[in-house]
Amino acid sequence: MSDFPAPDEIRTEELLIAIIARLLEGCRLVSSGASSPIPGGGCLLARHQSGGAMHVNVLGSRANNLMTNGGVELFDWAAQGRLDAFFLGGGQIDGQANINLVGIGDYPQAKIRWPGSFGSAYLYYLVPRVILFREEHTRRVFVEKVDFISTPGTSDPEVYRTGGPYAMVSPICQMGFDKDRRKFHLVSVHPGHTVEEVLDNTGFDIDVPEHVPETILPDRATLDIIRQQISLEIAECYPRFAAKVFPEAMNAA
Amino acid sequence: MTGIVHDSVDSLAALIPDGAKIVVPADYTGIAMELTRAMVRRGVRDLYLVCLPVTGLQGDILIGAGAVKTIETSAVTLGEFGGAPRFQAAIGDGSLKIKDATCPAIHAGIQAGQKGIPYMPLRGMIGSDVLANRDDWKVAQNPFSDEEDPIVLLPAIRPDFALIHAKKADRHGNVYIGIRREVMALAGASRQTLVTVEEIVDGNLLRDDETAAGTLPALYVGGVAEARKGAWPLAFWDEYPADEAHMTSYVAAARSAEGFQDYLDQFVTGDSRAAAAE
Numbered sequence: 001m002s003d004f005p006a007p008d009e010i011r012t013e014e015l016l017i018a019i020i021a022r023l024l025e026g027c028r029l030v031s032s033g034a035s036s037p038i039p040g041g042g043c044l045l046a047r048h049q050s051g052g053a054m055h056v057n058v059l060g061s062r063a064n065n066l067m068t069n070g071g072v073e074l075f076d077w078a079a080q081g082r083l084d085a086f087f088l089g090g091g092q093i094d095g096q097a098n099i100n101l102v103g104i105g106d107y108p109q110a111k112i113r114w115p116g117s118f119g120s121a122y123l124y125y126l127v128p129r130v131i132l133f134r135e136e137h138t139r140r141v142f143v144e145k146v147d148f149i150s151t152p153g154t155s156d157p158e159v160y161r162t163g164g165p166y167a168m169v170s171p172i173c174q175m176g177f178d179k180d181r182r183k184f185h186l187v188s189v190h191p192g193h194t195v196e197e198v199l200d201n202t203g204f205d206i207d208v209p210e211h212v213p214e215t216i217l218p219d220r221a222t223l224d225i226i227r228q229q230i231s232l233e234i235a236e237c238y239p240r241f242a243a244k245v246f247p248e249a250m251n252a253a
Numbered sequence: 254m255t256g257i258v259h260d261s262v263d264s265l266a267a268l269i270p271d272g273a274k275i276v277v278p279a280d281y282t283g284i285a286m287e288l289t290r291a292m293v294r295r296g297v298r299d300l301y302l303v304c305l306p307v308t309g310l311q312g313d314i315l316i317g318a319g320a321v322k323t324i325e326t327s328a329v330t331l332g333e334f335g336g337a338p339r340f341q342a343a344i345g346d347g348s349l350k351i352k353d354a355t356c357p358a359i360h361a362g363i364q365a366g367q368k369g370i371p372y373m374p375l376r377g378m379i380g381s382d383v384l385a386n387r388d389d390w391k392v393a394q395n396p397f398s399d400e401e402d403p404i405v406l407l408p409a410i411r412p413d414f415a416l417i418h419a420k421k422a423d424r425h426g427n428v429y430i431g432i433r434r435e436v437m438a439l440a441g442a443s444r445q446t447l448v449t450v451e452e453i454v455d456g457n458l459l460r461d462d463e464t465a466a467g468t469l470p471a472l473y474v475g476g477v478a479e480a481r482k483g484a485w486p487l488a489f490w491d492e493y494p495a496d497e498a499h500m501t502s503y504v505a506a507a508r509s510a511e512g513f514q515d516y517l518d519q520f521v522t523g524d525s526r527a528a529a530a531e
Contacts, residue, residue, distance in 0.1 A: 034307070034328070034330070034332070035330065035332060035333070060281050062490075062491060065432075068432055068434065069434050070433065070434035070435035070436075070437070070438060071279060071281075071282075071305075071306065071356070071360070071435050072357065072360040072364070072435065072438070075356065075357035075360060078357075079376050101328075102353060102382075102383075103344075107382065107386065108344065108350075108351050108353070108386070109344065109345065109347050110344060110345070111345075113336075113340070113341045113344040113345065114336070115307075115328035115329055115330035115336065115337070116307070116326060116327050116328030116329060116330075116353055116354075117327055117328070117353060117354070117355050117381075117383050118306075118307065118327050118328050118355070118356055119306070119327065119355055119356035119357060120355065121355035121358075121377055121378045121381045121383045121384070122355050122356070122357045122358070122375070122376065122377035122378060123377070124377070125376060125377040125378075126376055126377060148382045149380070149381050149382040149383075150355075150381060150382070150383060151355075151377075151381050151383075152380040152381060155379065155380050156380070158400075158401040158402070158403060159379045159380065159403065160376055160402060160404070238333060239333075239494075239497075240333045240497075241333065
């Protein structure tokens with residue numbers, strides 16, 4: 001039997017890494033994108049759990065880089081159907097899974113300008129398991145309608161689309177997305193949080209089943225792997241993140 | 254082989270006229286920061302800056318210094334150090350024209366430029382506001398499909414200059430790029446590539462298969478100059494990590510126009526080489 005730590009022994013980042021790894025089960029090739037330490041950690045944990053069967057590309061990494069034809073190769077994988085999973089965040093995400101990475105207010109002279117759309121306006125169409133991920137679950141992120149569609153959650157039938165939203169992970173819950181109904185549904189709520197909290201902090205309508213399970217925590221063995229191994233692997237690309245979340249491992253190394 | 258190896262980075266920067274269309278790579282490819290500082294010292298203006306596919310400190314400094322008229326990019330970010338302050342300010346006051354893109358669209362435009370063909374088709378983008386705001390991109394029916402199959406066509410990008418920093422070059426102007434294969438695309442699409450390197454080496458990088466496979470031949474290169482720690486304060490390959498303390502102080506300074514000007518006075522128009530060599 002697995003040994004489970006108490007919820008307050010687990011940092012939120014560690015829980016999110018474990019949830020993401022679970023969502024990647026069965027994938028052959030996955031990649032994390034820019035500014036994505038937690039998804040990167042999830043990929044590396046999933047590879048460990050796959051016994052090395054999974055190929056993992058961490059963007060910006062030397063040790064976990066699979067590309068020998070330049071950055072374009074990631075996008076070629078996606079169009080070829082080789083890339084099974086990817087991650088997208090968003091300054092705003094709306095109820096139809098549209099994503100805004102550009103800014104708030106009128107375009108182009110945005111009131112608040114974010115970095116930009118990155119590869120989202122392409123990968124969201126072509127990667128079967130796009131996992132939406134945000135570390136902030138509030139009504140300013142999860143809005144009724146985004147101000148700018150960096151990439152749409154769904155497309156008309158004539159548009160070539162083999163990919164799209166597969167799950168949404170936040171610090172308080174996990175959601176799924178029904179592309180026919182164009183609507184999110186609640187999958188589980190993390191320990192210490194409630195359905196009411198999710199609804200209060202989500203600016204769009206979601207489907208809530210009668211019984212919402214609690215998110216399953218990583219067991220102690222998984223937590224040890226995250227702390228002792230994944231922490232060091234992710235520190236290569238994200239030293240500041242690793243120093244903040246895994247100070248013990250960084251000090252020991 | 255006179256002419257291709259320059260004595261100074263400032264002499265390389267002097268090749269770039271106002272209004273030039275330049276392309277720069279993402280931080281992991283090797284950023285010619287010392288050349289960027291030399292461009293600011295020269296006072297270059299009205300650049301059309303293409304980013305393959307994103308930029309960071311390099312773009313933010315050029316924008317803050319008033320060197321950029323138009324930027325075509327998929328993102329501008331300082332990564333773990335946060336948003337790019339001068340970029341955000343220039344968008345906010347409308348002084349910078351932006352052509353928002355998505356990463357593979359810029360790669361596709363550069364690939365078309367590299368191949369010398371007018372455009373490249375690419376999946377995705379349909380239904381996004383990225384596409385809706387690009388009147389230079391077109392949607393066409395896939396001519397090979399019997400069914401309705403719209404696909405986006407991206408025009409070729411042909412910059413005047415590609416700017417990169419690399420590990421080494423020989424005196425013939427051949428440049429070792431290793432696994433950074435996007436440099437081949439940048440160089441092929443651009444009329445000429447300007448390169449700074451950590452060191453100029455003896456011999457010929459094309460003569461040995463081990464180095465030739467990772468070498469940009471001199472035929473693409475318009476000029477090369479030695480700049481030790483030329484990517485500072487950014488990380489460069491395995492050679493050196495980012496200067497975290499400097500990046501943090503940049504972000505703080507660049508929050509205001511005055512702070513940014515102080516930064517330029519200290520590290521760009523002042524003696525930046527001394528600071529970089531520390």
